[in-house]
Amino acid sequence: MNLKQYIEIMVPEIEKELQRQVARLDEPHTKLFHEMVTYHMGWTGEGAGQEATGKRIRPLMVLLATASCGADWKSALPAAAAVELVHNFSLVHDDVQDNSDKRRGRPTVWTQWGVPMAINVGDGIFVMANQAIMDLTKAHPALTVVQAATILHNICLDLTRGQFMDMSYEERTDLKMDDYWPMIGGKTSALLSACTHIGALLGNADEKSQENYRQFGYHLGLAFQVQDDILGIWGDEAVTGKSAASDLVEGKNSLPVLYGLEKNGAFAKRWKQGPIKANEVKEVAAQLENEGARQYAIEMSHKETEKALAYLKESNSQGEAGEALLELAKKLLKREQ
Numbered sequence: 001m002n003l004k005q006y007i008e009i010m011v012p013e014i015e016k017e018l019q020r021q022v023a024r025l026d027e028p029h030t031k032l033f034h035e036m037v038t039y040h041m042g043w044t045g046e047g048a049g050q051e052a053t054g055k056r057i058r059p060l061m062v063l064l065a066t067a068s069c070g071a072d073w074k075s076a077l078p079a080a081a082a083v084e085l086v087h088n089f090s091l092v093h094d095d096v097q098d099n100s101d102k103r104r105g106r107p108t109v110w111t112q113w114g115v116p117m118a119i120n121v122g123d124g125i126f127v128m129a130n131q132a133i134m135d136l137t138k139a140h141p142a143l144t145v146v147q148a149a150t151i152l153h154n155i156c157l158d159l160t161r162g163q164f165m166d167m168s169y170e171e172r173t174d175l176k177m178d179d180y181w182p183m184i185g186g187k188t189s190a191l192l193s194a195c196t197h198i199g200a201l202l203g204n205a206d207e208k209s210q211e212n213y214r215q216f217g218y219h220l221g222l223a224f225q226v227q228d229d230i231l232g233i234w235g236d237e238a239v240t241g242k243s244a245a246s247d248l249v250e251g252k253n254s255l256p257v258l259y260g261l262e263k264n265g266a267f268a269k270r271w272k273q274g275p276i277k278a279n280e281v282k283e284v285a286a287q288l289e290n291e292g293a294r295q296y297a298i299e300m301s302h303k304e305t306e307k308a309l310a311y312l313k314e315s316n317s318q319g320e321a322g323e324a325l326l327e328l329a330k331k332l333l334k335r336e337q
Contacts, residue, residue: 042054051104062195064321078136172253187225
């Protein structure tokens with residue numbers, strides 16, 4: 001099978017498992033709570049469907065990692081659901097913290113039901129993620145389940161570390177590029193590393209292979225985030241679906257921006273004068289590119305990509321699932337710029 005065929009088989013099973021986990025809230029007194037969660041997950045409400053659910057990349061990585069170790073991927077479905085629920089809990093809270101009114105083209109939970117309810121929705125999803133990981137006991141020894149849960153709990157703390165840094169950086173003017181990597185290591189790479197690490201653990205890989213899988217996911221996340229930063233300034237909106245003006249207008253401390261600030265040239269001078277206006281974006285982006293920020297970011301993305309693929313090769317991933325995992329990684333890292 002190729003990646004497309006794995007997706008066609010795995011994604012429906014992922015959706016079933018996610019719906020089974022979320023059904024814990026489908027009780028008489030909490031039906032609206034359940035509706036809020038199913039709305040966020042993309043299953044209900046106006047605009048529900050594949051565009052609203054997302055691509056389920058993280059649970060796919062769990063299942064493909066397990067299968068690439070020669071094990072039955074279906075036994076890892078509770079873990080796949082757990083990482084996707086963790087991802088979605090973070091999205092609900094991010095939307096509140098960032099004051100974002102849209103998620104995948106639809107109104108966010110907090111705009112529909114208010115901030116207090118949205119916080120509770122995020123909390124509920126987080127708890128169900130932790131319940132989901134414990135369902136691994138149906139197919140795995142208790143020690144393995146504890147190890148998987150430990151990985152999940154550790155990365156959840158890393159997620160909050162990364163979010164803390166991201167928010168605390170907003171008011172700072174003294175940031176360096178060295179401040180960037182710990183932030184995205186928490187916000188983006190931690191969960192991807194948990195996907196491949198837990199998948200390898202459930203695939204009965206040895207400790208060395210597990211570490212290679214973990215490093216693969218971690219560096220894949222770094223490369224992915226740097227590419228996202230590039231697209232956030234110079235991307236084609238028609239291709240990415242994201243406004244290339246938003247990152248500069250929002251004052252996001254992305255890698256190209258921090259590079260430009262360290263160069264202390266025309267871009268840095270303008271940045272320090274105050275918020276970038278929408279009609280300035282083209283000129284400011286050109287300044288940043290002329291100072292080498294875009295090329296530097298591209299080089300760093302390539303560097304992290306090579307690291308990720310080297311770790312995957314070292315992991316001794318097997319068979320068609322291993323090829324599909326490699327294909328998925330390459331697909332993630334070759335988005336149009």
